Amino acid sequence: MSSVLVTGATGTLGRVVVPALAAAGHDVRAMSRVHRRPDGEETWVRADLATGQGLADAVDGVGTVVHLASAPYRRGYTRRVDVAGTARLVAAARAAxxxxxLLMSIVGVDRxxxxxxxxxxxxxxxVAEGGAPWTVLRATQFFDFLDTAFAALTRLPVVPLDRRVRAQPVDTADVADLLVELVAAGPARDTVELGGPGVLTGDTALREWMAATxxxxxxxxxxxxxxMLAAFRDGAATTPALxxxxxxxxxxxARRYGRR
Incomplete structure (x- = not known):
């Protein structure tokens, strides 16, 4: 099996992907901005997408880069990580x-x-134009995202909700399983999409969450x-992909809250 660098290894998805890749027999190099001790079979490296510091060493000798790192909703820093940082990473990967x-993205970014x-x-x-062999995986919103959003909304005594918003949330374990498959398959030079097993309205998802919690x-x-919300009502965050x-x-x- 190959050596795989995982950026964003400490994130919601990274914490699932790193052990999944290790279990599949890959030599996993997990990347973070601060030094970390390994708590599994992975090796940790320190690098910063926003500055480029450490990237050349991080990609040296690896066969695949699984790029999960992102910095959403942080204004200028978001672009420094997600756009400029991705460009730096691809350039370093090409040179090495x-x-x-393999880039992790989101269903609906084009809609x-x-x-x-x-x-x-x-x-x-x-990634597609950076000169290195590539694949983009777009996934729908993670269950964890809905869980966090509903926890924030229900701090209010009355929850305002657009009931017609449609989502197709997916479990991070399913995303990790597909990422492992895509690593094994090699570069597709194409975009792959993954959604959850069913489309939910905002109303249905929230009521199930309140019953569970x-x-x-x-x-x-x-x-x-x-x-933006019109697009979500029209299903732009869902995918027919199989x-x-x-x-x-x-x-x-049920796993998180122990209720059925």
Whole structure:
């Protein structure tokens, strides 16, 4: 098996991908901006996408780069990491003769008029046009994201919700499984999409979450303004791609909160 560098190894997805790659027999090099001790079979390296410091050493000798790192909703720093940092990483990978750069992106970046999605689309272009063999994996929103969003919303006594917003959330374990397959398959020079096993409305997802957590709130139906929410209502964050993930929202909630 090959040596694989994973950027964003400490993130929500990275914490699942690193052990999945190791379990598949890969020599995993996990990257972070600060020094870390290994807690599994991986080796940790220190590098910074925003400055480029340490990137040449991080990619030296690896066969595949799995690029998960991102810095959403942090204004100028987001572009320094997601766009300029991706360009630096691809350039370093090309110079080192890396066989495959695999970028993690989001379903809908080409259809939803949202600033961060435009940034991710630019990152995709850096990978596709950067001169190294590549694959882009777009996944729908993670269950963890919905969980965090609903926890924040239900701090309010009344929850405003656009019930017609549609999502197809996916479990990070399903994303990790596909990433392992894509590493083994080699560069596709194409974009692959993955969604969860079912499309949910905002209302359905929230009510399942409240039943699982035991939190009760009154829901105030609203129609969210603007082109971005219109795109979400139209299903721009969903995908017809097959196969889908297999783990459901209900199963995720049962694992996390112990209720059925």
């Amino acid at each position: 003769g890396v066989d495959h750069v 939803v008029p949202w600033g961060f999605y435009r940034t991710k689309l630019e990152a995709e272009r850096q 035991g939190r009760r709130r009154r829901v105030l139906p609203v129609r969210g303004p603007g082109r 196969p889908t993930g297999t783990r459901t929202w209900s199963e995720f909630l």
